[in-house]
Amino acid sequence: MRPGYSPFPLLLPPSTSFSPLRTPRIARPQQLLFSYPKKRHRAPPGDSPTRRRRRRRRLAKMAEQLYTVASDSETTGEDKSQPSFPDVAIGIDIGTSKCSVAVWNGHQVELLKNTRNQKGMRSYVMFKDDTLSAGVTGGAAKENAHEERDILSGSAIFNMKRLIGRMDTDEVVQASKTLPFLVQTLGIGVRPFIAALVNNMWRSTTPEEVLAIFLLELKALVEMHLKHPVRNAVLTIPVAFSRFQQTRIERACAMAGLHVLRLMPEPTAVALLYAQQQQQLVNDNMGSGIEKIALIFNMGAGYCDAAVAATAGGVSQIRALSGCTAGGEDILQNIMRHVVPNFDNLYAGQTMDRIQSMSLLRMATQDAIHKLVNQETVEINIDLGNGHKVSKVLDHSEFEQVNRAIFDKCEKIINQCLVDAKLVPEDINDVILVGGCSKIPRIRSLVLGLCKKEISYKNIDALEAAVSGAALEGAIASGVNDPSGSLDLLTIQATPMNLGIRANGDSFAAIIPRNTTVPARRDMLFTTTHDNQTEALIAVYEGEGERAEDNHLLGYFKITGIPAAPKGTVEISVCMDIDATNVLRVFAGVVKPQGPATPPFIEVRMPTLDDGHGWCGQALAKMYGKTLDLAVLPKKLQP
């Protein structure tokens, strides 16, 4: 606790030596607190001034404890929140299946509930005649409340998070074709066509639009709760999100009238919450204050992420991040295919009866998976219509067999995380399991087994952790100061993917390697590949692939006016800069030879691409790959 913010001076009469310590915010008299300890505070007559002062100090210490107890009541909340409240960013966790929102209410993070008293709101948007309604209110009134059956009827769009910013060649989009609404793909690297069923007609929409509608309703909920407009938000995103997908999320937020203050990877939000808890323990003299290393594993319906964070003194430093697109949705689809072996033939085209039958299957399977968490076996009995009946008993070993590929993926990202953080399982102090799928026994045993731990960290709620962390980050990034020190926190982020440019033909030269601490700035020297080459193409990619084509293209630009010189003599510097808000800027220009004949540097904010970047990369390579190529210049040896 900072001494300037210490609440105890207000308990002392104005004439004492403590008065200069007073801060205006705290010093505002609070009737309740002021009067409460006063009764015990009367000094006996004949006391010497020094003794009295000492006594006061002691009493003040006692009062300090009283104060913290009192802060749970409504008296302190309004005092602290008033000056800082309007600018505080809210925290939003848009999940593939469920979504939640939290705010910093002045002394703690508060999760908001919708009218149906839910903290986790189903993420979908229902299209009906002329009205659109999102899952936040879930159809508002009770009589027309949406049920799972309505959501699966084809007229609601869900799983936006899996579709947003993806090309139609993406396997995640391909897998989404089994969803009840329309997902049409051409397989050429353009955005997929999605549509919802309205009055037996497919009405087209986009994932961004759907997300925006949802966020708009969410924003209305928060504003109703806080009674003032909300502008800024911190959103959590999966680690596997590309920068292009991040821009799509930002676009959706902008459509909903929200300004994105930060997009934080989900496990890092959890790490921040963990840092706060550890710091709290230190403040309560229960923690040791030494560095603690946590492995955070988050698996929701759409994505699966892992992170290693080193935490000390309220600073959580992300040592490694990795993520993949495997989640509950994949598990669900695997089980559906297992239960109905001719699934793909049966549901090839989306006719009305097929949609209905599939929604029945989906609900039954979902239910079975949920039950399997606590039961040894589960029975699936459904009538799919058209005389097609399914009856199957599913047990754990079968479940694990069917989803082996997904568990292998989880294992891979955890191992990668440990290798990247240069740690062994023994170094990990806590294993934090969050997300809906973390309840699956096999996932739990797998993660704990890899980290050689018996139990996972307990004080974190698996479903509320990410959104709480986002709300904390929102408060910190909005500059809120909490006198009790519970916001004295910081997350030091790292980049989840390599960033670089195409060079030496089709290879990928990483300029900022993954897991580099953010903010980061790195540069690399390149040179020309032809004699008298005057132009060079800088194509910026992001990803893990060795070849440029295996990665996500973020943007491209040309450097023109390179002085004519033999190949290999010109030095072109490409510098990448990521700031704390995760904005990527690429600077490029000629650094040798220097002089008035060289062109000015170029600064480009990435990503510059909008859509259809699947084609774009290939076209660039075909058109300019040879003529405008660059080569990596080896680092010069120092004298």
Next chain:
Amino acid sequence: MVGFFGTSAASDHCHLLPKNGSVHHELIRPHHNRSRSVIRCCSAARGRTRDYYYQVLGITVHSTPQEIKEAYRKLQKKHHPDIAGYKGHDYTLLLNEAYKVLMRDNSMHAGGRGRSRVGLGVGYTGDGYSSWNGPVRSQALFVDENKCIGCRECVHHAARTFAMDDVLGSAHVEIQFGDLDQQIQLAVESCPVNCIHWVESHELPVLEFLSRPQPKEGHGIFGGGWERPRNVFAAAQNFAKRLEREEQELERDQSSRSPNDCEAETEAQAKARRCAGEELRWKTLFDAWNGLIGCRKPGTDR
């Protein structure tokens, strides 16, 4: 803009430092125009030396990784853009760079420097202090100097093997098997407190190392000074275990780094490095060759 790229790093020291007059600002000032002769490692590629990074973090050159981390966190909490706003960007970049270089150096030198991290292992070389007369045998003599009362009996019986340390007031083995076996046996038996032990030869270096007083870690005015373990045998066991673990860590570090390191050079870089290496190797020859040709040519012209 060129300074931005770090190509003329000498000038960007001041650009990157915050203007708010932090402690580190003043720390760096006196060394601002320091000569470049200190540049010696790869981290100096941008013209910054490790000393400079230590100054950025406000720590001494002898700081442990723990201290580096603490200083880094403390400064991050002050200057990170999340807290200080965008003006903290450049300074945080510098902090990140300093942290990365210093931590990497620490893990790279784990063999030499790294051992000094374990307060126990400073100066442990793996060789014993006593020398051997004749071939190394499986057993060796060791005097538990904690128990030794300094009676000089052993020195009297086997003067070439044992020696008295007058500063510490205890005897120690100077030369293993320096005397005849009978003399040594007599010396061992004559010890009134039985502090002369036969130990396995491979344990000897650790025991001898630990029985020398070690500097103690000081905390301000507390602690510090010199100490040696009360039970040197237990301490030796412990020490051996820690040593083993450290070695494993080192091995693992290397094995995990080599195949799958994100910072490992790409194929293109590797190729470029090979080319450069070859060029370096051949350059002198070529120069000589060219020189020869150059000498000859005018001759033929004439």
